[in-house]
Amino acid sequence: MLVVVRDNNVDQALKALKRKMQREGVFREMRQRRAYEKPSERRNREKGEAVRRARKAARKAAQREGLIPGPKKKVLARPGMPVRSTGA
Known part of the structure; x- marks a missing residue:
């Protein structure tokens, strides 16, 4: 696994490394291997x-x-757009 450190920004590189490890499932595997299964x-x-x-x-x-409805789509309020209340 390779992570490039740019402009001596180690924090950003560490964040990228953690994201890659999370995506690969390394943390999940480490947790499973802590004890015998x-x-x-x-x-x-x-x-x-x-x-x-x-x-x-x-x-x-x-x-x-x-056959079944998909997940509900989130409606995000855009800047400058009025936010409507539900009227209760």
């Missing part, structure tokens, strides 16, 4: 992860096909 526990964990991935893939496919 029994083979049966490992199988159960991996099976649960596979089920979660399959459910997520099925949900995404159903959203693409229009």
Whole structure:
């Protein structure tokens, strides 16, 4: 893993390194390896992860096909635009 330090800005490089490590799953793996995991526990964990991935893939496919509504889109107020109240 390579992180370039520009203008002696170590803080920015460290932040970039942490972001890359987070994306690669290094922190998650370090946390899992702190203690011994029994083979049966490992199988159960991996099976649960596979089920979660399959459910997520099925949900995404159903959203693409229009069978279920997609995630709600966030409406951000732009500068200069009046903010409407909900009128309660």
